Amino acid sequence: MDRNKFVWNTSFPSLTVCPHKRIDDLKVQAYIEENPALFQDEADKSDFRNFILKLANSSFDSFHELPMNKTFGIPSSSYLELLFDLKWNFEPEMSSGTLTRMYLDETITELGICYSVNSMIAKYSSYPYWRNNQWNLIKHREKVTVHPLDGEIYAQIINLSTSYDVYFHGAMEVPDIAKQRYTFPESDYSTVEIVALEISASEAARE
Template sequence: MDILKQVRRTIVESFHEISVHGFIFLVKRGNNILERLIWLVCIIVGFYGIIELGSDTWHRYQTSPTVITMDRSKFAWNTSFPSRTMNKMTVCSDKKIDDDKLEDYLKANPLKFPTDDSKENARNFIKNLSLISYETMSDFPLGIEGNIKPDEYLKLMSDLKWEFHPEISSGTSNKLILQRIITERGICDAVNTKTAYYNSYDYWKDNRWDLVEPNITVVVHPLELKPSQRNCRLDNESEELLTSAIYSFNLCRSQCRFKMALKECKCIPWFYRSLDKNGRRYPICRPEGMRCIGKMKDEIITLKSSKKKIECDCMANCDNSNFFTQSIRSRVWFLGANLQWGIIDYPKLQLKRELIFGLSDVLGMKNIIINANICKYPLMF
């Protein structure tokens, strides 16, 4: 009984001293039971309102703290020439294999290719392998693989690659950099992009996962907003990508195809990185596996299906530039292929993602809620 009295005394004293309005009237002497019940209901309703308002505020902070606005101050912008951003300009030559290198490879491996028939099969296999894509996998020839193992495919494509040496100029003193990369259309060359090195054979071969250069274009502090809050990802936020050290929307979509091929056909095409960040190695598809993937080429290319659900929730890049084709002109050029591209009109509109509801706003709302009076005046009877 002494303990109960002591607890009751403590509660009464606490309610008398508490700054939140209403609690004192629950224990104030002279108030009848009806007054106490009315104040209790008032307090419960007040706390319910606080919880609802707090939940809405927190939900807003988690889901929509940013807003996209239009910026028209075009004279202050530094417009990047295609393709300094994630949207790289990539050139894929129709000729992938150097015939002289191929012949030297066949001659240097007489034990693998002892007869003329085995050499001819290897030629056809290697040339078909170099031209592989999701569109052509369903027609990949069988029975000509010979002694070439799947783990050798990528190295072989890199070693026998036809050297593409285009003349590249920007019309200014700026240098346009050409980087050989591995794509879903084989080995190609990317022009003027800072992210291509992460998809190069040398980077993969050395089992590297480090960032080559720091990102200096970030304007949103990663500690203030999570990716799910701003609905975009920074270059260095590649935690969800198993086979890439850097994030981009296209790399994320490639991983979705990677996972889909692995799930449905138990292997991946040779143009994907077979060793992930966790040290797990994935099997490379033989011709039978390529045909398996080719049967679902429409689904795996579009990542859409009417028969099953394909999960691929890829966020856009926070710092991204989109270039649209305004005009295309072609003519016969007797000296070989000639490609020119450039900016006809400078951009006049820029979309910016701005923070309108940050953590400081949430804390400010919390203070307002705590200091709010439940009822301003006591009830009088």
């Protein structure tokens, strides 16, 4: 975390939530019904469901599990669009005790489709930004900062409706597979407390 030594404001931690449920079964069924030529029998439909689930959850850890021998003629250039068309709508509620309102920004990571809080760069990895081939700078919301004298500061993400992974990082960083992650089941309510420590320089360092 960064602290402005003149005003003693500290950046509120940024985090990224990656839900384990990524695909909407009803949307997959509708896609199958709308493209009968791709699926000859029930085995094909089952194989497609397996393929799309593995694709949605693919990462550096699991790319080898993707069944590339049966992709139903879908080109790899269309994978991202297909995932967004069939994605499960992740709509938790966000609240905080800060003066600045916090939001969840959808972002694409090497871990799949995730959602970042208090990030200054998440939108540059959003699907609409990529789809429109944008290269322009985005006007960001104000980064959330807090003061040691503000009292108890909190942020809550509730009604997650699925198990999920959480990554903590800086506002100018993205989650990656090398970072530590915290995994929580659907029924768990998790609280993370952060304590600010005052660090004083020695007399020798001041000279």
